[in-house]
Amino acid sequence: MSENMMERLESATSSLKQEILQLKEEYKENQREIAFLSSANVQNALMSFQENKGDESRKTLSWNLNTKLVQYETQVKFFQQITGIEVKHYFKRTEQKRENEVLYNHKMAGRCLDLPFELEFKTIESQSEQQGECKVSHISVQMDCQAHPSLMQLLQRTETTMDLLGFFRSLSDYAEWAEFRRNTFAQFKEKYPAAVRLPLGPSGDHMILMNTDFPQCQMLLVWKNTISDEGTVVPILDLLTKIPEQVVDRYGVLEEASSSFKNLLQVFGIQQTIDKIIQSFCLQGANPRP
Template sequence: MSVENMEEVEVLEAQIELLQAEVEALQRQQQDNQKDMTFQFRGQMHDAVASVCGLGPGGGKERVLSRLKEEVEEMEEDLRQQTQMNGISLTSCTAKTLQSSGRKVVQQLCVSGRCSELDFQVEFKLSELTTDQRSQRTISDLNVVLDSSDLQNFSSFVSSVEESRDLLLFFRTLRTFSDRCDDRCRTFQHFQQKYPSVVSLPGGCRSEVMALSHAELSGCVLFVHWSVEVSREGGVTPKIELLTKIPDEALQLFPSRPVGGATEAFQSLLRILGAEAAIESIIRAISLQQDV
């Protein structure tokens, strides 16, 4: 072998060593990136990355673009379906990988969204442990934030959910709670439209209170107080009460049961007729309508 050749070989070998080191460093950086970005690129996304990097397969950018567009549209449709079926609309989900070593992957997730009129944000750690083809997923460090003003009744439930890390229960209860609140809102609106001269909603249709009054009965107001209670275990129950505001003079004139015992009487009506019919009968009473 000639001296010239030997020299060339040495130069090349040094160059290779340098390049290998650089490539390794880049590979490490790429792995770190993939850890942070929770998604791994497969299928159309893989082709798209290749295309952006100028390594696309035959067919060119146009085809990659249209295929990815198709896939994204399918996913949008899928998301619409899940949102509709679950009654929960998710606005953001960010994941950060905290640990990724062979069989165990730990991620920190933050999911926020809205259920009817309720905004929420949940944060938790998700560990996935793979052992002989089975994978065990576990949630820990659950933290729930609810953004709403009148949610004192939710607080003991939220703390019990955080303790038991029961994400599924939380969302099931949140949904039931929202459904019951929507029922109330619909009922309030229905009565306000049907009896506009009697029914008013001082706190808006989503509040707990509906006020009933009549022009000829000035000073007398009945309040339907309809709250939705959430137990520590996640049970959701509506609680409807009738409160009265009647001037003292009127009470002195009619000390008898019809006025004073209205609250208790309403509870029996509720039991017998159900919420809507009971409220309607009260409204008709205060409207001074004659039952024909």
């Protein structure tokens, strides 16, 4: 073999070795890239990216829920302002499932202005796709009726008729009248402290009007809020007199005070009528507070 041929073979062999070394380096680089892509760092990066997307979704969902919560709270406050009814606790439990019907048990505790109540009722709700119905099947109401005898009749009627909406409507009206009476009594006691007595406090159902010159001359103003069979709240006011015989002549007109009082109520309303009675009967020599 000639010398030139040997040189060409050595040159070709050297080139092949260089290519083999280059291919090995490329292979190793590819292996390193594959190892990196399958490493925990890349997995953590992918998980972090997915979590960030999840965080964005959760933030959007949280914002929507907060917005709805604010809307519901606004509606509840509006309902409380209109009705005076504030629900403290509410619980609903599935008691029995029937064909196309579900029996639920509800428990509620709250107050209507200053009147606390506890309510338990059951409803039968239809699961029909054509028509959904909800019927009240049982009602039990617990309230302290000692100071409000008319409420006992309302509770009994509610448990008999199972008229849940009627109960809340009547309770709301009754509480408003009770608050109006309490505020009225408190205002007159503050305005005429020497002429007005409240034996049971502002929340009682009567007040005593006294003549400042003759304390033995008194009038008893009785104010009872009653609830009719239809659930309507009706305020009933009466004026009774207690006048000694020795001063009857001076206040002879008081013999017809009760009937005159009812006539004044129809003309002037409750507060103006009471004020006129106090000024004409109680303040012969005293000046009311401004």
